[in-house]
Amino acid sequence: MGVKPILEASRLTKVFGRDNLSVTALREVSIEVQEGEFVAIMGPSGSGKSTLLHLLGGLDFASGGKIFIRGKELTGLSDKELTLTRRSEVGFVFQFYNLLPTLSAEENVLVPVVISGRSPLEYQDKLDRLFSLVEMEDRRHHRPNQLSGGEQQRVALARALIMDPAIILADEPTGNLDRRHGREVLNLLKESAAKMRQTIMMVTHDPLGAAVADRVIFLRDGSVVKELRLGGDNDSEAIIAGLKELGD
Ligand SMILES: Nc1ncnc2c1ncn2[C@@H]1O[C@H](COP(=O)(O)OP(=O)(O)OP(=O)(O)O)[C@@H](O)[C@H]1O
Numbered sequence: 483m484g485v486k487p488i489l490e491a492s493r494l495t496k497v498f499g500r501d502n503l504s505v506t507a508l509r510e511v512s513i514e515v516q517e518g519e520f521v522a523i524m525g526p527s528g529s530g531k532s533t534l535l536h537l538l539g540g541l542d543f544a545s546g547g548k549i550f551i552r553g554k555e556l557t558g559l560s561d562k563e564l565t566l567t568r569r570s571e572v573g574f575v576f577q578f579y580n581l582l583p584t585l586s587a588e589e590n591v592l593v594p595v596v597i598s599g600r601s602p603l604e605y606q607d608k609l610d611r612l613f614s615l616v617e618m619e620d621r622r623h624h625r626p627n628q629l630s631g632g633e634q635q636r637v638a639l640a641r642a643l644i645m646d647p648a649i650i651l652a653d654e655p656t657g658n659l660d661r662r663h664g665r666e667v668l669n670l671l672k673e674s675a676a677k678m679r680q681t682i683m684m685v686t687h688d689p690l691g692a693a694v695a696d697r698v699i700f701l702r703d704g705s706v707v708k709e710l711r712l713g714g715d716n717d718s719e720a721i722i723a724g725l726k727e728l729g730d
């Protein structure tokens with residue numbers, strides 16, 4: 483291809499615990515993701531999907547192997563450099579929205595801005611655009627407990643997007659939404675990413691959700707066992723067949 487991947491994992495290994503209690507969550511996983519690509523990660527419970535996202539986002543350390551963001555090796559960075567890279571390059575969306583209960587929707591979305599030491603005033607236009615994108619204009623001043631699950635997830639999505647991260651790592655972002663709201667969140671994610679040329683890695687158990695991706699990576703027992711490039715006529719069928727092969 484000749485294009486340098488925005489995100490690369492090379493023989494990434496993660497072992498939790500030690501001695502006879504150790505669990506190998508990832509075994510020499512190698513992945514390359516191109517800028518603007520939307521990759522879905524699928525596999526049975528315990529196959530290492532969340533662990534992979536945590537390592538890629540610098541939220542946890544690898545036991546072996548290397549991670550590169552735009553060719554820069556994460557594994558070689560100091561804690562401080564890692565934090566800075568993560569803040570400037572990566573946005574996270576989790577299944578549990580992790581919104582702060584005492585803050586309004588708007589204040590929650592601004593948390594990454596405040597953490598980075600910037601002024602929320604600079605982000606007013608962006609905030610307006612994001613609340614319009616997630617269709618939450620009339621809910622900006624509500625607190626999380628005054629919002630439905632789907633609305634909270636949309637706030638979490640806006641929070642992940644506020645700093646225009648180049649890479650969005652999403653762990654079952656629609657995991658506890660009903661089908662309709664799940665699809666809405668996925669479409670928002672895809673739309674925003676396409677507009678901003680963002681790269682997405684998303685863990686999902688939903689074959690129809692995964693079908694919006696450009697590529698699906700299947701994990702089993704911590705290894706990549708299959709990859710599927712999408713864009714054909716039978717994407718969801720191919721994904722379901724892939725999951726069957728895994729025994730998921
Ligand atoms: N902090 C931890 N300490 C010990 N073992 C862990 C830890 N986190 C994950 N594991 C183990 O590593 C393996 C992979 O876990 P991981 O959370 O990545 O799976 P997953 O594919 O995301 O599963 P799910 O679909 O259930 O979310 C599992 O066997 C899990 O028990």
Ligand SMILES: [Mg+2]
Pocket residue numbers: 531532533653
């Ligand atoms: Mg998980």
